[in-house]
Amino acid sequence: EVQLVESGGGLVQPGGSLRLSCSASGFTFSNYAMHWVRQAPGRGLEYVSAISSNGGSTYYADSVKGRFTISRDISKNTLYLQMSNLRAEDTAVYYCSAMVTSYWGQGTLVTVSS
Amino acid sequence: DIQMTQSPSTLSASVGDRVTITCRASQSISNWLAWYQQKPGKAPKLLIYKASSLESGVPSRFSGSGSGTEFTLTISSLQPDDFATYYCQQYNGYPYTFGQGTKLEIK
Numbered sequence: 219e220v221q222l223v224e225s226g227g228g229l230v231q232p233g234g235s236l237r238l239s240c241s242a243s244g245f246t247f248s249n250y251a252m253h254w255v256r257q258a259p260g261r262g263l264e265y266v267s268a269i270s271s272n273g274g275s276t277y278y279a280d281s282v283k284g285r286f287t288i289s290r291d292i293s294k295n296t297l298y299l300q301m302s303n304l305r306a307e308d309t310a311v312y313y314c315s316a317m318v319t320s321y322w323g324q325g326t327l328v329t330v331s332s
Numbered sequence: 333d334i335q336m337t338q339s340p341s342t343l344s345a346s347v348g349d350r351v352t353i354t355c356r357a358s359q360s361i362s363n364w365l366a367w368y369q370q371k372p373g374k375a376p377k378l379l380i381y382k383a384s385s386l387e388s389g390v391p392s393r394f395s396g397s398g399s400g401t402e403f404t405l406t407i408s409s410l411q412p413d414d415f416a417t418y419y420c421q422q423y424n425g426y427p428y429t430f431g432q433g434t435k436l437e438i439k
Contacts, residue, residue, distance in 0.1 A: 253428070255376075263368075263376065263419055263430040277426040313375055318366045318423050320387060322375040 220244035220321050222314050227326030234304050234330070240297040240314030240323055247295040248272070253317050254288065254299050256310035257325075266312070267299065282308075304330045334358050334422050338431035344439040349410045353434045355403045355420035364424040367396055367405045370433075371416045379418075380405065410436075 226238040240252070254266040267288040268277040276288050287300040297314050311325040335358035345351050355365065363383035368376035378387045380396035383403055393408040407414055415438050420431040 255430075262433045263370075263421075265421075265427040265429060268426060268428070279427050315375075317428060318378065318381050318421070320378045320389075322377075325375055 222316070222321055222323035224312065224314055224323040224326035227312065227328045229329045229331065230304055231332050232305060232330055235300070235302040236304065236328060238299040238301065238312055238314075238326060238328070240299075242295045242297065242316075242321075245316070245321065247290075248292045250316040250319075250321075252288075252290060252297045253315050254297075255313045255315060256308075256328075257313070258307075258310040261310075264310070269297070301328070304328075306330050333427055334361060334425065334429055336420055336422055336429050336431040338418075338420055338434050340434060341432065342435045342437060344437045345410055346439045347410050347412060351407050351410060351436065353405045353418055353420075353436075355398075355405070355431050357401045357403075357422055357424075360400045361422045361424035363399045364422055365396070365398070365403050366421045366423060367394075368419045368421065369414075369416045370419065376419060 221243045223241045230236050251270050253268045256264050256266050269288045273290050285303045289298045309330050311327050313325045315322045337356045339354050365383045367380040370376045379390050379394050384396045395406050397404050415436050418434045
């Protein structure tokens with residue numbers, strides 16, 4: 219059974235940092251580019267970041283460029299999103315996904331507030 | 333960035349109705365388009381990929397069509413489980429932008 223399980227979300231103050239993890243199982247993680255998508259409360263889906271299957275290429279939305287870093291550890295079948303200098307507008311549920319497939323995590327909530 | 337525009341934003345319909353949702357891309361994306369269904373508190377669920385290919389396990393009442401800049405998602409006969417929000421997404425190039433969503437409500 220394919221599983222993507224996010225962790226690491228929580229409440230953080232503006233300007234703070236957080237690292238999200240996404241643990242993958244049930245499929246060959248190293249064969250897939252991986253992505254982070256977020257959804258602010260009551261809003262639509264926003265594409266955040268991507269990393270190629272071998273980790274050699276990355277992409278960031280303008281809204282997070284310079285503040286977020288995506289990485290992966292193929293030996294641990296885990297995807298990461300290091301988030302720094304967090305802002306209130308980064309408050310959202312963060313999903314990891316192996317697009318374009320049915321492989322999505324359940325999401326982890328990040329709340330940026332003082 | 334490629335902009336994706338869905339219409340309508342909200343759609344009221346009844347069980348058994350045939351409904352169509354439209355998605356327009358700001359430039360040609362060939363057939364690199366996906367459709368997702370999302371229910372409250374849940375992750376998006378892939379319905380259609382490459383504009384018209386049905387994901388495994390998705391009921392055949394869902395269908396997709398289009399290419400270039402104009403795409404449609406059709407549900408041939410609405411079932412109670414279909415009331416949800418639907419998103420299109422282009423994956424022709426980064427960022428893989430989403431439409432703003434179409435909320436399908438019970439009339």
